[in-house]
Amino acid sequence: MSEDEIRKAWEENPMLKPKIDKVVVNIGVGKSGEPLEKAVKVLRELTNQEPGKRKAKQSIRDFGTRKGEPIACIVTLRKQDAIDFLNKVLPVVDKKISRKSFDKNGSFSFGIKEHIEIQGVKYDPDVGIFGMDVCVAMIRPGYRVKNRRRKRAKIGSSHVLTPDESMVFVKDTLGVEIA
Secondary structure (H helix, E strand, O other): OOHHHHHHHHHHOHHHOOEEEEEEEEEEOOOOOHHHHHHHHHHHHHHOOOOEEEEOOOOEOOOOEOOOOEEEEEEEEOHHHHHHHHHHHHHHHOOEEOHHHEOOOOOEEEEEOOHHHOOOOOOOOOOOOOOEEEEEEEEOOOOHHHHOOOOOOOOOHHHOOOHHHHHHHHHHHHOOEEO
């Protein structure tokens, strides 16, 4: 389907128009202690939420990590907070996202090499510089039936979100260019 056909289908049936379910921001440090606490501080300042810590799933001697040791921090943003955060970080990547960044379900991810490139963030020599991964999960209205506890049901093939529809939505709402 072309972009115009997709937009026309959304006008005819608003249940087909996708929306942003959540934005997950992850900073992987690789070791616990002071570096992880600095990453938590950076993520707290950027998102105004308390980050959760993630533990290593396995021990890797070459990296110096042990199973169960906290090595990363993560924040999940939803609704307006998610959109505000995306509007703040997308200019860092020049509002361009690769077509390869979209998965088969329409969700997409991109990375930021240095958090100090985000507008309004100043370099603090005590904290340092961290990179982060930003993952955006896209859904359609009605996807709740797939995840709820009672009366769980499958999503029909005609209602599954495609990458092309997700790309059109991201272009329209966030002003992103798909490369």
